[in-house]
Amino acid sequence: MRPTDIMRGCPPPPEAQVTKANWRTYPAIRWGFTHARELLPTAAIRRAAQPSSLFSAQRELTGLPFTAPDGQATTIAETLQATDADALIVMHRGVIVTEWYGEGMSVTTPHMLCSVSKSICGTLGGVLAARGLIDPADQVTTHLPELADTAYRDCTVRHLLDMQVGIRFEEDYDDPNGDVTRYRYSSGWDVAPPGVPSGDQRGFLTTLRPSGKPHGEVFHYVSPNTDVCGWVYERACGAPYAKLLSDYLWQPMGAAEDASITLDSMGAGRFAGGISATARDLARFGEMIRCRGLVQGRQVVPGAWIDDIHDAGNREAWTNGDLAFVFPEGRYRSNWYTVDTRRRDLAAVGIHGQWIYVDVASDTVIVKLATQAKALDVTQDHRWLAAFREIIAHLS
Amino acid sequence: MRPTDIMRGCPPPPEAQVTKANWRTYPAIRWGFTHARELLPTAAIRRAAQPSSLFSAQRELTGLPFTAPDGQATTIAETLQATDADALIVMHRGVIVTEWYGEGMSVTTPHMLCSVSKSICGTLGGVLAARGLIDPADQVTTHLPELADTAYRDCTVRHLLDMQVGIRFEEDYDDPNGDVTRYRYSSGWDVAPPGVPSGDQRGFLTTLRPSGKPHGEVFHYVSPNTDVCGWVYERACGAPYAKLLSDYLWQPMGAAEDASITLDSMGAGRFAGGISATARDLARFGEMIRCRGLVQGRQVVPGAWIDDIHDAGNREAWTNGDLAFVFPEGRYRSNWYTVDTRRRDLAAVGIHGQWIYVDVASDTVIVKLATQAKALDVTQDHRWLAAFREIIAHLS
Numbered sequence: 034m035r036p037t038d039i040m041r042g043c044p045p046p047p048e049a050q051v052t053k054a055n056w057r058t059y060p061a062i063r064w065g066f067t068h069a070r071e072l073l074p075t076a077a078i079r080r081a082a083q084p085s086s087l088f089s090a091q092r093e094l095t096g097l098p099f100t101a102p103d104g105q106a107t108t109i110a111e112t113l114q115a116t117d118a119d120a121l122i123v124m125h126r127g128v129i130v131t132e133w134y135g136e137g138m139s140v141t142t143p144h145m146l147c148s149v150s151k152s153i154c155g156t157l158g159g160v161l162a163a164r165g166l167i168d169p170a171d172q173v174t175t176h177l178p179e180l181a182d183t184a185y186r187d188c189t190v191r192h193l194l195d196m197q198v199g200i201r202f203e204e205d206y207d208d209p210n211g212d213v214t215r216y217r218y219s220s221g222w223d224v225a226p227p228g229v230p231s232g233d234q235r236g237f238l239t240t241l242r243p244s245g246k247p248h249g250e251v252f253h254y255v256s257p258n259t260d261v262c263g264w265v266y267e268r269a270c271g272a273p274y275a276k277l278l279s280d281y282l283w284q285p286m287g288a289a290e291d292a293s294i295t296l297d298s299m300g301a302g303r304f305a306g307g308i309s310a311t312a313r314d315l316a317r318f319g320e321m322i323r324c325r326g327l328v329q330g331r332q333v334v335p336g337a338w339i340d341d342i343h344d345a346g347n348r349e350a351w352t353n354g355d356l357a358f359v360f361p362e363g364r365y366r367s368n369w370y371t372v373d374t375r376r377r378d379l380a381a382v383g384i385h386g387q388w389i390y391v392d393v394a395s396d397t398v399i400v401k402l403a404t405q406a407k408a409l410d411v412t413q414d415h416r417w418l419a420a421f422r423e424i425i426a427h428l429s
Numbered sequence: 430m431r432p433t434d435i436m437r438g439c440p441p442p443p444e445a446q447v448t449k450a451n452w453r454t455y456p457a458i459r460w461g462f463t464h465a466r467e468l469l470p471t472a473a474i475r476r477a478a479q480p481s482s483l484f485s486a487q488r489e490l491t492g493l494p495f496t497a498p499d500g501q502a503t504t505i506a507e508t509l510q511a512t513d514a515d516a517l518i519v520m521h522r523g524v525i526v527t528e529w530y531g532e533g534m535s536v537t538t539p540h541m542l543c544s545v546s547k548s549i550c551g552t553l554g555g556v557l558a559a560r561g562l563i564d565p566a567d568q569v570t571t572h573l574p575e576l577a578d579t580a581y582r583d584c585t586v587r588h589l590l591d592m593q594v595g596i597r598f599e600e601d602y603d604d605p606n607g608d609v610t611r612y613r614y615s616s617g618w619d620v621a622p623p624g625v626p627s628g629d630q631r632g633f634l635t636t637l638r639p640s641g642k643p644h645g646e647v648f649h650y651v652s653p654n655t656d657v658c659g660w661v662y663e664r665a666c667g668a669p670y671a672k673l674l675s676d677y678l679w680q681p682m683g684a685a686e687d688a689s690i691t692l693d694s695m696g697a698g699r700f701a702g703g704i705s706a707t708a709r710d711l712a713r714f715g716e717m718i719r720c721r722g723l724v725q726g727r728q729v730v731p732g733a734w735i736d737d738i739h740d741a742g743n744r745e746a747w748t749n750g751d752l753a754f755v756f757p758e759g760r761y762r763s764n765w766y767t768v769d770t771r772r773r774d775l776a777a778v779g780i781h782g783q784w785i786y787v788d789v790a791s792d793t794v795i796v797k798l799a800t801q802a803k804a805l806d807v808t809q810d811h812r813w814l815a816a817f818r819e820i821i822a823h824l825s
Contacts, residue, residue, distance in 0.1 A: 043663040044631055044695060052694055071472050071692055076464075079537070141475070227623075235440055267439040291687070296467055298448055299440060 036063035037136050053224050059406035066145040066404050067137060069309045070293050073221060076275035078283050078292035085287025085317060085329055089129040099423035102415045112420050116386060116413045119144060120312035120402040124320055125428045141290055143309035144402045147383025150308040151259045155194050155368025159338025160281040167269045176265045184243040185261055192248045193262040194367045197350055199246040202255045206408035216257060221297040232298035252354025252365055256305040263304030274302045285333040286321050288314040312400050319389040319398035342366045343377055359411055384408040395425045432459035433532050449620050455802035459533060462541040462800050465705050466689050469617060472671035474679050474688035481683025481713060481725055485525040495819035498811045508816050512782060512809045515540060516708035516798040520716055521824045537686055539705035540798045543779025546704040547655045551590050551764025555734030556677040563665045572661045580639040581657055588644045589658040590763045593746055595642040598651045602804035612653060617693040628694035648750025648761055652701040659700030670698045681729040682717050684710040708796050715785040715794035738762045739773055755807055780804040791821045
């Protein structure tokens, strides 16, 4: 069964049927990641009344040869095919120089972002902070007293944004009995076995226990931290996350399409990974980050918040943390990765191959969406990083 | 708890929480009917790239006095309040002369249409027939052989469109153990008790048994007939209903917003009642019906199909059928009601107060959306009919 035969027919043959039981597994994942709203409840993140302009001057980049980290000679086109890519947009100096879509994708197709959603949350935080709606120094429990007996006691919004919470939670995507599995039941992403709690993500968040280690010292990647962060935003602002994101980012930045976020059965959003958006709107978003929060002359995100993302990540917390093997020269701030502190690039990265790569020095923004079979696949990530850098070298 | 306090807070207080357990009951229903996609999986029905123009020259009509069928003096404004109305648009000679929204509604808010969805299905049928994709004379089982052992044996698409199927199914919205309850479990609208089949609407449709009466003689209102009709469209055209509706109606008629349709857990749409759309796009749709299928000079629906809706309803089947008490002078064709054969008006009507009223003689189209507590409330329907006719008399 090829991914492009999935969900053909009404009903499709059983082997082509996508349900909540298989939607994030190969070969269903390509259809699943482009039809999340057909599988789960979702809230709309409203687009702008008038999309911001995107200019295009396409150059042939997909034939570009480069050397993968394993020493093999390859090309961008080969890499797109070999890594189950669904979309690639390269913007250079504010102009789209490459725009490529895989089968089943188009300029209007929303695609699951996985943890790229977290970087959107971290960016939204800057807008809310500038408006005085939240303060990164706020105690989480000041906003959410119901978390007083959880790992989030004595934790600040900053600790959430920087993944420095002393929490007992292992982000293992492949352990069928692990924390992530229970978490996915709570957010309604997977069908829970009878008797297992499901569909109430906020309830799940109140069960999370401290690790005993202090907050603010070590980078420890925990998706529920971002769900707590979005929950703080909602409580502080008195509005649903989807509306905050629309009012403060999606509409001001000129998004052409509604994005969406998955909801559990109580209406709680999966802020850490549940957003779907088009590649073009992500290019707008990445370009706004590159331009220090500016969109066509309007300051949508405070420049100082972006500067802080570039400058204030804690290198020591990162090197002692659990993803240093992915970006050995990296750090993390407000849900954005610096891939290489010497280069000062930024990345939003999601499992199954989602990337926004922002390289200020070369005026480049790259969006790459995919449906890789493996959730975490560092080999593919490193191959794409090499590809991004080859593209940048070629453009510069 | 007032409807406007529903779902305030994150989480809202328990009495303000909407879930699949209460979303169509008062007071949750207003929130539920404007947030269906936040409760259920949905497919997008894509809008047009460029909305068709809507011109507005508002006149004060809400103060208009009229006499309700019970003899009481009232006004449009009083009736809006007394019948839980959410939106009212009156178009006269192609121009919006009144546009009113209740609290929580706006020009971009999608609202559940209930069985107004059926009239959309019946209209889409005309486009597909003109393109040779279906023929109303087709046997249902030619397209869907899996229904050979059901009530739909020997039944044509025309029988579906005109609700003249000899089927054992009682459309009682309030019987907790009735056919409609099992049907709603199948479409995922309600949470089924453990062990009760749910989430597979197509599977449910294959369980429906014949009544023993012949097809084509008596009007018998059965929602699943429309789900079978939409399923025939999908099979005949090889595309999902949401795409057919977008390609052949929503985009050509210049819809400004995406509509949506609820899906079961296998991706089957609830064509009979699961569409949500904005009042303005419904006004566009009604205006297209009024104008014999024309939208800004383009023939979107064949004029002959609209003529047939006006002319070919079987009056005898209607008077012997189960809704003659609602419209004693009515008839039914292609999922549209003629309210009064002498007047030759048309109506799309859905439970809980949804209406598109098309009066060709006076060049008037009226869209009224509501969240009435009772599913079927003929007193309210007759009060609104009186209101519509007063508006028309006033405009003429």
